[in-house]
Amino acid sequence: MKKEELIQQAKEVRQRAYTPYSKFPVGAALVTEDGTLFTGCNIENAAYPVTCCAERVAIFKAISEGYTNFKELAVVADTKRPVPPCGSCRQVMSEFFPPQTKIHTSNLYGESRTMTMEEILPFSFGAMDLTHEDE
Template sequence: MTRAECDALVVRARAARQRAYAPYSKYLVGAALLGVDGVIYEGCNVENASYGGTICAERTAVVRAVASGCREFRAIAITTSSPKPAPPCGFCLQVMSEFASDLPIILSAPKGAWKLTSIRKLLPMAFVKKDL
């Protein structure tokens, strides 16, 4: 991923964040997942009055991509409501690792510089198919 590609993905994640449905936590999150097909699959968190029904932005993006026929990804950008770039939750890391063992992850806040990391760094011992 070039710096320009990362910048572009962060712009899309920030835009997706504006569409988050988070009336309970008020913690808006957006994600932009770049598929190998060149399509950027956007996601946002979608909360539910039954809190367990809530889905994070990252998983929304992955589900959207898979449902569209794309199962291989180049990178994901995530924008949270935190003032500094914050990592995905463990649940989302696990779901992303199903499709990309070392996916580049670009973490960003609503404003300011982004930070590049990866699934392998954030979830070094992911539970995967071969563990079954």
Template sequence: MQKEETGMNLDCEKLILKAFQGRKNAYAPYSGFKVGAAVLTQGGNIYTGCNIENASYGASNCAERTAIFKAVSEGHKTLYAIAIVGAEDKYTYPCGICRQVISEFASPHMKIILAKNEKEYIVKTLDEIFPGAFTKKNLL
């Protein structure tokens, strides 16, 4: 468990396990690629998500956005961390749309945890995976 700049404890392994729990609910009959995510809000709440495919591919939703939308719908608009799990033999990064959504709700010190399992993971910042993001600052 790490104490981060915000004063919160970040238990990467706990968040990764929650992401794996979310992945169990994935609906991926077309690609067979199941993804799970878990977001930690600045208030300490954890919300899980899975990818949900649709025969009309554009109507599909990624695990990251499912978890974020659940958090936001419950009133949590500042995210402290997100864990993402896909295939257990490689790291699964968020797609471009998910990176954009993450940037909308990211706290200044948000961590992106990419995991193969609860012991093999890397931690990135949003700037590392999404440099030059278009944000609300661009609209001012």
């Protein structure tokens, strides 16, 4: 799938976001290595900490369907610059995305920026940090 098509999918799903509190809808589109598409939008809650971002919704949908090999992700919001994923999303992404996975950030004005997972979250905490030297 082309970058532009992926961004368009993220724009479309953004319209289904549930954002009564922030009024800040975000859409995400995730492609697996075999070309399967998963989309997500942010879903808010009056108890703010349990809100789930669009990126995590798309990733969790894919994982729940048995997909674990990801190729690229696009995220879109109505921002002045291409919208960056929040820290929580970056951490979840680092759990499932190889370092060279492409992440396309975009806004509604046609601007976009593409980075790799490693560029968007360098020196990330991961499974290797949970092992002990004596294991």
